Amino acid sequence: MNTLIKNGLVLLHGESGWTCEKRDVLIAGNRIERIAPDVEPQDCTVIDATGMLAMPGLINAHTHAYMTFHRNYADDMAFFDWLDKVQVLEDYMTEEDVYWATLLAACEMIRSGTTCFVDMTIKSAQETDGPRSAAAGAVRDSGMRAVISRGLAGVADSEESIMKFGQAVREMELFKDESRLQFIHGPHAPYSCMADYLQKLTQSCKERGIGQTIHLSESRTEMAGVAEDHGTTPIQYVDGLGVFDVPVIAAHCVYATDEDIRLMAEKGVSVALNPKSNMKLGNGFAPAQKFLDAGINVCLGTDGCGSNNSLNLFSEMNVASLVYKGATEQAQCVSAADVLRMATLNGAKAIGREGELGVLAEGALADVILVNLNEPQFMPANNIVSGLVYSAKGSEVDTVIVDGELLMEHRRLVSIDEAKVFEECRAIMERLDAQVQERL
Amino acid sequence: MNTLIKNGLVLLHGESGWTCEKRDVLIAGNRIERIAPDVEPQDCTVIDATGMLAMPGLINAHTHAYMTFHRNYADDMAFFDWLDKVQVLEDYMTEEDVYWATLLAACEMIRSGTTCFVDMTIKSAQETDGPRSAAAGAVRDSGMRAVISRGLAGVADSEESIMKFGQAVREMELFKDESRLQFIHGPHAPYSCMADYLQKLTQSCKERGIGQTIHLSESRTEMAGVAEDHGTTPIQYVDGLGVFDVPVIAAHCVYATDEDIRLMAEKGVSVALNPKSNMKLGNGFAPAQKFLDAGINVCLGTDGCGSNNSLNLFSEMNVASLVYKGATEQAQCVSAADVLRMATLNGAKAIGREGELGVLAEGALADVILVNLNEPQFMPANNIVSGLVYSAKGSEVDTVIVDGELLMEHRRLVSIDEAKVFEECRAIMERLDAQVQERL
Numbered sequence: 001m002n003t004l005i006k007n008g009l010v011l012l013h014g015e016s017g018w019t020c021e022k023r024d025v026l027i028a029g030n031r032i033e034r035i036a037p038d039v040e041p042q043d044c045t046v047i048d049a050t051g052m053l054a055m056p057g058l059i060n061a062h063t064h065a066y067m068t069f070h071r072n073y074a075d076d077m078a079f080f081d082w083l084d085k086v087q088v089l090e091d092y093m094t095e096e097d098v099y100w101a102t103l104l105a106a107c108e109m110i111r112s113g114t115t116c117f118v119d120m121t122i123k124s125a126q127e128t129d130g131p132r133s134a135a136a137g138a139v140r141d142s143g144m145r146a147v148i149s150r151g152l153a154g155v156a157d158s159e160e161s162i163m164k165f166g167q168a169v170r171e172m173e174l175f176k177d178e179s180r181l182q183f184i185h186g187p188h189a190p191y192s193c194m195a196d197y198l199q200k201l202t203q204s205c206k207e208r209g210i211g212q213t214i215h216l217s218e219s220r221t222e223m224a225g226v227a228e229d230h231g232t233t234p235i236q237y238v239d240g241l242g243v244f245d246v247p248v249i250a251a252h253c254v255y256a257t258d259e260d261i262r263l264m265a266e267k268g269v270s271v272a273l274n275p276k277s278n279m280k281l282g283n284g285f286a287p288a289q290k291f292l293d294a295g296i297n298v299c300l301g302t303d304g305c306g307s308n309n310s311l312n313l314f315s316e317m318n319v320a321s322l323v324y325k326g327a328t329e330q331a332q333c334v335s336a337a338d339v340l341r342m343a344t345l346n347g348a349k350a351i352g353r354e355g356e357l358g359v360l361a362e363g364a365l366a367d368v369i370l371v372n373l374n375e376p377q378f379m380p381a382n383n384i385v386s387g388l389v390y391s392a393k394g395s396e397v398d399t400v401i402v403d404g405e406l407l408m409e410h411r412r413l414v415s416i417d418e419a420k421v422f423e424e425c426r427a428i429m430e431r432l433d434a435q436v437q438e439r440l
Numbered sequence: 441m442n443t444l445i446k447n448g449l450v451l452l453h454g455e456s457g458w459t460c461e462k463r464d465v466l467i468a469g470n471r472i473e474r475i476a477p478d479v480e481p482q483d484c485t486v487i488d489a490t491g492m493l494a495m496p497g498l499i500n501a502h503t504h505a506y507m508t509f510h511r512n513y514a515d516d517m518a519f520f521d522w523l524d525k526v527q528v529l530e531d532y533m534t535e536e537d538v539y540w541a542t543l544l545a546a547c548e549m550i551r552s553g554t555t556c557f558v559d560m561t562i563k564s565a566q567e568t569d570g571p572r573s574a575a576a577g578a579v580r581d582s583g584m585r586a587v588i589s590r591g592l593a594g595v596a597d598s599e600e601s602i603m604k605f606g607q608a609v610r611e612m613e614l615f616k617d618e619s620r621l622q623f624i625h626g627p628h629a630p631y632s633c634m635a636d637y638l639q640k641l642t643q644s645c646k647e648r649g650i651g652q653t654i655h656l657s658e659s660r661t662e663m664a665g666v667a668e669d670h671g672t673t674p675i676q677y678v679d680g681l682g683v684f685d686v687p688v689i690a691a692h693c694v695y696a697t698d699e700d701i702r703l704m705a706e707k708g709v710s711v712a713l714n715p716k717s718n719m720k721l722g723n724g725f726a727p728a729q730k731f732l733d734a735g736i737n738v739c740l741g742t743d744g745c746g747s748n749n750s751l752n753l754f755s756e757m758n759v760a761s762l763v764y765k766g767a768t769e770q771a772q773c774v775s776a777a778d779v780l781r782m783a784t785l786n787g788a789k790a791i792g793r794e795g796e797l798g799v800l801a802e803g804a805l806a807d808v809i810l811v812n813l814n815e816p817q818f819m820p821a822n823n824i825v826s827g828l829v830y831s832a833k834g835s836e837v838d839t840v841i842v843d844g845e846l847l848m849e850h851r852r853l854v855s856i857d858e859a860k861v862f863e864e865c866r867a868i869m870e871r872l873d874a875q876v877q878e879r880l
Contacts, residue, residue: 068816068819068820069820071817071819071820071822071827071831072821072822072823072824072826072827072830072831073822073823075775075776075823075826075830076771076772076775076776077771077772078770078771078772079771082771104816104819104820107816108816108817111815111816112833220769275766276762278766279762279763279765279766280761280762280765280771280830281765281771282765282766282768282769282770282771282772282773283766283769284766284769285766305831308830308831309826309827309830309831310817310830310831310833311817312817312833315755315758315833318755319759319762321720322716322719322720322759323719323763323766325719325720325721325722326715326718326719326722326723326724326725326763326767327766327767328722329660329722329723329724330518330722331516331517331518331519331522331720331721331722332516332517332518332722333722335515335516336515336516374862375551376508376544376547376548376551376858376861376862377511377548377750377751377752379508379511379544379862379865379866380508380509380511380544380862380865380866380868380869381512381866381869382511382512382513382869383512383513383515384512386512386515386749387511387512387749390512390515390720390748390749390750391511391512391745391748391749391750393552393750393752393755393833393834393835394833394835395833395834395835418816421816422814422816422819422820425819425820426819426820426821428820429820429821429822
């Protein structure tokens with residue numbers, strides 16, 4: 001079935017940057033077929049977008065969707081104390097828990113205009129159907145698009161590592177026909193994943209033609225630890241192991257040095273900024289403008305709900321547009337237009353889908369959101385790009401389409417039974433709380 | 441008419457901090473009469489608050505409501521360049537423009553749960569009715585509560601200053617019977633308001649038994665200028681002129697020194713943090729935790745839409761809970777509970793209404809908002825206070841009551857014709873744009 005979005009504005013990106021034009025958008029199957037004024041509806045569903053802006057769905061370049069259960073669970077704590085507390089909860093999570101937690105994440109992401117996310121999760125589905133299908137199954141059932149990695153830590157040849165790696169690879173096989181799902185590897189971090197494992201995962205990426213995502217230079221403690229153990233920075237250390245020889249999304253990079261930045265630019269590493277998480281855990285501010293100046297592909301993530309505590313990319317864009325100005329005392333740095341690119345085009349590039357995602361263009365995949373401009377925070381509408389970044393809440397997203405399929409219509413979720421998800425998640429959280437209490 | 445809020449949770453504040461209890465809230469006239477379980481409805485309107493949290497309406501301790509017209513108008517510019525650009529637009533604004541701009545601000549504030557704000561505006565109403573009644577008339581027509589100051593600059597005895605001061609005083613007289621309106625003086629800043637004027641306004645505060653609000657230590661340029669002209673900090677300079685001898689809300693205080701902090705604590709000055717504005721203009725981060733440690737009454741403002749660009753205090757709370765952690769690299773600093781106090785109790789204290797506003801308590805004024813907890817960003821509901829600060833968007837506010845009067849019901853504004861406000865504001869902005877273009 002085709003869909004025609006009529007009477008709205010469309011957010012386009014060209015050589016001169018962002019523009020808003022009065023255009024209709026015709027979706028045929030899962031792709032955008034036409035963007036033009038006054039397209040006549042023929043044999044298609046018409047969405048009246050009067051007073052709305054059609055724009056590319058946002059891409060969350062770094063999150064842990066299963067951590068919705070950690071939301072508002074361990075707040076106002078130092079980084080490594082926090083990590084200890086959240087890991088206790090994780091220990092008790094099953095595949096089913098991850099499935100429901102990821103569906104809860106999908107509810108929040110769809111409602112705030114995210115259509116695609118890069119996930120680092122803790123279970124790999126070994127079944128394709130039902131709640132045991134973990135994050136992959138939840139994404140498939142939600143209708144969203146995602147790039148899923150299994151977070152892996154430890155050494156390469158332990159029994160546990162061999163098992164988890166095998167599960168991750170088997171999951172890729174099981175879901176290989178799901179066109180909205182991609183898989184990459186997810187070595188957790190240089191301090192948690194030993195050298196041999198980082199090398200094994202990189203080798204596996206090469207064999208499978210996939211990329212990987214890793215936490216890098218997130219905290220001062222990590223910097224000090226890697227300096228002591230390896231005499232260099234985390235970024236230069238993993239580069240020395242060949243990690244950057246495949247496409248990489250490096251999350252955080254708060255403490256990237258000038259040499260690290262030069263190196264990441266040279267190797268084509270994408271950096272996923274997570275400003276809210278970095279502040280909440282007391283880690284500080286990444287050198288975002290330096291990344292941009294070096295030509296690095298900078299994208300934007302929310303991190304998990306344990307350290308944010310939301311998955312709202314509009315809120316993350318807002319914060320990203322502000323904190324780097326604050327940290328550098330330069331009001332001109334990291335502009336609204338830059339931030340909007342991070343959450344759209346650059347996210348698409350980071351997952352190897354440049355031109356197909358993160359833009360509204362003829363031939364691109366139909367991941368489209370409609371934003372209701374008829375709210376006071378957008379009035380009197382001096383500049384729409386500024387409005388999206390500086391003034392929007394995320395709740396202005398009225399309609400969400402992924403791969404041509406309607407996932408939210410006038411703020412009603414179509415693909416997910418939200419009440420059922422809330423009910424399941426509340427019950428699971430009660431059980432997890434009891435299990436954690438018992439252990440303490 | 442009395443109102444009974446039934447079946448919801450209520451956010452209370454006691455010696456042990458914030459708690460959420462299952463309680464009904466009975467409003468009689470403009471005050472809260474009872475907070476208790478299972479109150480029987482008798483001769484009153486019943487609001488079913490199932491799945492909702494009743495909490496005190498938020499108090500915005502520093503804004504310029506008329507600056508909605510400056511929203512997304514001068515972005516990504518250095519502080520004094522920005523000030524030049526916004527002032528050109530201001531030059532063309534009439535009383536009517538201020539009226540509509542302030543009503544637009546009221547739409548956004550009510551929709552995001554703010555029930556009271558401290559305004560520094562640019563016109564004083566010399567008529568009580570119709571659009572010429574400026575900010576005061578707009579607030580009265582919106583049903584909100586506000587503390588209004590006329591921003592004043594220059595020297596005390598110029599013809600212009602004498603006229604503006606006279607207008608400000610006359611406005612206080614004209615609106616003295618409006619119980620939701622308070623008036624204070626608004627000397628703009630130590631660099632824009634000369635010593636004799638600061639002294640005259642302080643004297644006028646004493647005579648009238650009112651307070652004043654002033655921008656202090658907002659930028660490095662201000663610090664350098666006051667150091668050069670007066671050999672001290674802006675805070676110590678205005679204290680030397682007696683400014684702190686009356687109740688003061690000092691906005692920003694980004695560059696407050698330890699001695700400034702000691703002094704403000706001693707003099708009982710309230711500090712209004714404006715973290716988003718401070719970042720957006722490249723001014724940096726205030727020493728918020730030091731203010732709290734010194735026992736200063738710290739409240740929270742959005743500043744005007746020219747430097748934010750929204751009036752959403754939920755978003756401001758979120759940012760306030762994050763940036764000071766980022767700037768100090770201390771995840772334990774400025775907790776969610778602290779921030780929620782800033783936007784409620786502390787705001788009330790700053791305007792001399794401690795115990796009457798900013799709390800839900802028997803005998804307090806009935807400024808109540810209902811927050812819909814049945815949204816994914818609050819699930820699985822581990823901690824409601826954290827949820828309000830770290831996860832809420834502002835759009836979860838379902839119902840708003842001020843002084844016992846319903847201003848928003850299920851997200852429909854009751855007191856304001858929003859479509860009319862949007863239409864007027866768009867037309868005025870077109871005229872202002874044309875006037876600015878003509879001058880350039």
